[in-house]
């Protein structure tokens with residue numbers, strides 16, 4: 425993904441749709457975002473969140489809303505204040521809306537009930553495979569149930585955050601959860617969102633350490649190794665699912681990798697990083 429004129433574009437070049445809301449302010453303090461704040465919607469899907477965030481009574485909005493299937497909607501331009509953080513602070517800063525982009529991910533958050541009978545706060549049923557039980561780090565003594573995030577949502581958020589980080593130069597310490605900046609009021613994105621892992625996926629590949637790290641191909645039908653960073657480049661070789669690779673360069677979402685065979689580096693070429701996960 426990439427950003428142009430404070431709008432988000434998909435990898436195929438199509439612009440991410442904008443659903444306008446009047447729930448927004450003037451320009452961000454620096455004219456561009458310095459923080460990214462992750463939220464859950466506490467609702468069933470992106471559609472219901474977008475409808476609510478368009479409603480004046482909500483007095484709330486977000487820059488991006490990400491649905492269960494990974495589809496993305498933009499509601500506020502990235503140079504403009506969205507109303508997602510509310511009363512919040514981080515280090516010396518207060519009121520993070522004027523510094524940040526808010527990303528809302530469709531997710532119920534914490535749940536009620538018990539195994540075999542999980543319910544959202546509205547009473548909507550959830551199957552056991554959609555639920556984890558964990559203590560929130562702001563309330564470590566209390567085990568609660570939480571809706572899991574879908575892989576497609578995590579991938580789409582990752583792509584969007586990488587584009588924002590690359591375009592605006594956002595620092596790794598400034599990728600935060602709502603529960604970081606409003607810890608007494610808020611529990612989103614909560615323990616079902618692995619922020620450390622997510623932050624490492626966004627930023628880790630730029631570190632020297634990342635280049636030493638081994639990744640694994642997670643593509644059922646295999647992954648083409650190409651002569652350059654894009655599908656227009658010639659195929660060199662096909663890496664089967666589970667193949668281990670080391671990362672040589674990661675200048676964009678396309679990475680230059682070397683296949684590891686019998687502990688040695690074998691074929692070298694470019695792959696799209698969405699089909700790799702940390703081994």
Ligand SMILES: [Zn+2]
Nearest residue numbers: 463464602612
């Ligand atoms: Zn929130």
